[in-house]
Amino acid sequence: MGNFARRAAPALALGGLAVVIVGVLDPALAANDAGNAAPATTAASDVSTASAGQASTSDSGQPQGTDASPATTCETAEAVTGPVVTTRWGPVQVAATVVDGQLCEAHAVVWPTEDRQSMQISAYAVPQLDAQASVQGVLLDGVSGATYTTEGYRDSLQQLLDSL
Amino acid sequence: MSMTRVHADQVFTGGARAGQVRTPGATRSAVVRLARPKQARAKGSDVLAVCIFVTAVTIGLWLQHGGFSALIGGGSGTVRAIGQLSGLAAALGALGAIILTARPVFLERRYGLDQLLAAHRWFGISTVLLVVVHAVAATAAWAAMSGMTFVGALGDMLANESWMVAALASTVIFVTIGLSSWRRIKNAISYETWYFLHLTAYLAVLLGFGHQLTLGSDFTRDRVAMWWWTGLAVATLAVVMWSRVGVVATSLRRRLYVSAVSREAQGVGSLHINGPSLRRMRVAGGQFFIVRPLAKGLWWQAHPFSVSAAPTTGGLRFTIKELGDDTPNLLKVKPGTRVLLEGPYGVFTVEKAAGSRVVLVAGGVGIAPIRAILEDCHPSQRPIVIVRVRNERDLPHRTELEGLVKSRDGELIVLTGPREWFAARDPFSPDGLAAIIPGIEGRHAFICGPASLESAVIKGLRKAGMPTSNIHLERFGV
Numbered sequence: 001m002g003n004f005a006r007r008a009a010p011a012l013a014l015g016g017l018a019v020v021i022v023g024v025l026d027p028a029l030a031a032n033d034a035g036n037a038a039p040a041t042t043a044a045s046d047v048s049t050a051s052a053g054q055a056s057t058s059d060s061g062q063p064q065g066t067d068a069s070p071a072t073t074c075e076t077a078e079a080v081t082g083p084v085v086t087t088r089w090g091p092v093q094v095a096a097t098v099v100d101g102q103l104c105e106a107h108a109v110v111w112p113t114e115d116r117q118s119m120q121i122s123a124y125a126v127p128q129l130d131a132q133a134s135v136q137g138v139l140l141d142g143v144s145g146a147t148y149t150t151e152g153y154r155d156s157l158q159q160l161l162d163s164l
Numbered sequence: 165m166s167m168t169r170v171h172a173d174q175v176f177t178g179g180a181r182a183g184q185v186r187t188p189g190a191t192r193s194a195v196v197r198l199a200r201p202k203q204a205r206a207k208g209s210d211v212l213a214v215c216i217f218v219t220a221v222t223i224g225l226w227l228q229h230g231g232f233s234a235l236i237g238g239g240s241g242t243v244r245a246i247g248q249l250s251g252l253a254a255a256l257g258a259l260g261a262i263i264l265t266a267r268p269v270f271l272e273r274r275y276g277l278d279q280l281l282a283a284h285r286w287f288g289i290s291t292v293l294l295v296v297v298h299a300v301a302a303t304a305a306w307a308a309m310s311g312m313t314f315v316g317a318l319g320d321m322l323a324n325e326s327w328m329v330a331a332l333a334s335t336v337i338f339v340t341i342g343l344s345s346w347r348r349i350k351n352a353i354s355y356e357t358w359y360f361l362h363l364t365a366y367l368a369v370l371l372g373f374g375h376q377l378t379l380g381s382d383f384t385r386d387r388v389a390m391w392w393w394t395g396l397a398v399a400t401l402a403v404v405m406w407s408r409v410g411v412v413a414t415s416l417r418r419r420l421y422v423s424a425v426s427r428e429a430q431g432v433g434s435l436h437i438n439g440p441s442l443r444r445m446r447v448a449g450g451q452f453f454i455v456r457p458l459a460k461g462l463w464w465q466a467h468p469f470s471v472s473a474a475p476t477t478g479g480l481r482f483t484i485k486e487l488g489d490d491t492p493n494l495l496k497v498k499p500g501t502r503v504l505l506e507g508p509y510g511v512f513t514v515e516k517a518a519g520s521r522v523v524l525v526a527g528g529v530g531i532a533p534i535r536a537i538l539e540d541c542h543p544s545q546r547p548i549v550i551v552r553v554r555n556e557r558d559l560p561h562r563t564e565l566e567g568l569v570k571s572r573d574g575e576l577i578v579l580t581g582p583r584e585w586f587a588a589r590d591p592f593s594p595d596g597l598a599a600i601i602p603g604i605e606g607r608h609a610f611i612c613g614p615a616s617l618e619s620a621v622i623k624g625l626r627k628a629g630m631p632t633s634n635i636h637l638e639r640f641g642v
Binding site for chain 1 (some may be wrong): 232240306309310311314316322323324325326327328329330333334336337340354356357360361362363364367368371379461465
């Protein structure tokens with residue numbers, strides 16, 4: 001019987017180790033005890049809901065003229081959209097609110113969603129890019145791991161500002 | 165070398181019953197031959213058709229998802245397409261390997277277990293290589309898409325994607341199994357260590373399946389693809405359950421036991437198996453069983469052994485040579501010990517000759533299935549039996565062989581001498597074989613013995629004019 005134990009040990013060790021590592025580390029299974037998976041899922045669904053409705057906001061490629069009345073503030077100004085920029089992984093389009101040449105806020109209205117990986121990357125990159133652009137403008141830092149989307153974002157925003 | 169030739173007319177133990185085995189401990193009732201196994205239902209073309217269908221649908225789905233344009237598009241898209249294609253192929257390969265090793269009856273009766281396992285080996289090797297290619301290409305593509313380094317991309321996937329840790333664990337298991345099957349390592353570890361490691365492949369397939377469904381771009385956006393792969397997995401599971409679990413259940417239900425153990429020659433003994441359910445089994449001479457005596461320290465080891473006499477209701481006989489670290493124990497098993505028999509397996513039976521004349525070649529204990537086939541031969545097949553042993557004392561069942569040869573108008577040729585001697589002077593040269601085997605071109609050959617003997621005989625027979633399709637081998641149940 002000692003013989004049996006010795007010969008079965010490598011297989012049991014390999015199989016046991018695999019199960020334990022997967023159980024502890026895999027996001028799909030670790031989601032139960034840690035809340036870390038929940039935000040990711042919410043973010044992903046946000047992206048898909050937003051992208052479903054994006055066609056209506058992105059049909060005009062050219063920025064619309066802003067009403068340059070002196071009473072306009074960041075709160076009352078209308079957002080203008082930049083052109084659709086095609087990147088390696090899909091189109092990016094940015095909308096922004098600009099008052100007197102000052103950027104109030106920017107947010108993407110179109111982002112790469114062609115496959116699951118793009119959706120996943122967009123889900124975490126786009127909110128960061130929106131936040132950065134609203135503060136830093138076209139000189140935004142960008143998101144590592146989303147190089148192409150960052151470039152497309154900068155490009156669309158740059159062209160939007162240039163056209164004003 | 166000495167060569168003993170026993171001509172039919174020189175043996176006087178004759179009569180149709182010569183060579184029939186009287187199993188000690190057999191029941192008193194009339195001893196009858198067991199029924200022969202049924203012919204295979206699946207044709208070779210059926211199997212090919214299923215393989216082509218499965219491959220075509222899988223490739224078709226991949227093409228429909230734009231796989232080909234990505235593949236030829238260059239850049240990271242190409243890397244990604246390679247990753248997808250190798251992943252799909254690895255998944256198919258793993259399922260194929262599992263089906264082959266489950267040895268379902270419809271395949272085994274057609275090809276024989278040794279052929280199934282040879283195919284399993286190729287499926288397995290391909291799967292391991294494809295898994296590695298897939299893992300590297302998919303990670304590289306992920307890195308390229310997201311502008312990360314390779315290691316960064318790997319970490320990102322593991323941390324954020326469902327079932328990716330499982331996929332990595334699956335890869336590690338597959339690679340370990342592949343390495344353990346590499347001849348150099350396999351020879352260094354015991355058979356059971358290797359076998360138990362191999363069992364973890366089921367876990368690897370299970371762990372790998374998750375990321376296919378959650379992450380594979382071929383699945384997440386296509387319902388048809390998802391159902392297709394789920395269907396393939398369910399079908400494979402059904403075959404495994406039906407074949408493996410069914411076989412274990414059957415062998416448990418048979419209630420067979422060791423009726424006697426006998427000495428046959430130097431280092432060779434016979435295990436006699438009997439039981440009331442034997443009469444319901446279908447067995448032919450030349451087939452083998454996987455034998456598992458339910459004794460302390462032996463139950464977890466499975467040994468493939470050929471039936472060494474015509475299988476009758478009087479019992480099955482297995483002739484075993486003492487080699488390896490466990491076989492001597494097998495010959496010390498006490499009569500009355502329960503035995504699990506899995507099988508019969510193999511297509512190394514006299515039906516392969518389709519009534520033609522035959523030549524039977526055995527090396528050492530390879531005589532076991534040859535002896536059983538000889539008993540199934542009709543006198544019109546004029547069996548010529550060539551046995552190679554180190555010395556006369558090593559030849560088991562000599563009297564039986566002489567009697568069987570005599571009653572079947574055949575001839576027994578015993579070649580004795582050490583292995584090195586044969587290496588220096590080839591007794592299986594085309595001229596030598598043609599001289600002792602009249603009408604060699606029209607005969608069928610059955611060979612069972614060590615690989616060196618096997619290849620020497622095959623070479624000699626082919627050069628002497630025997631078509632390759634007439635040469636039949638048993639590599640497994642020795």
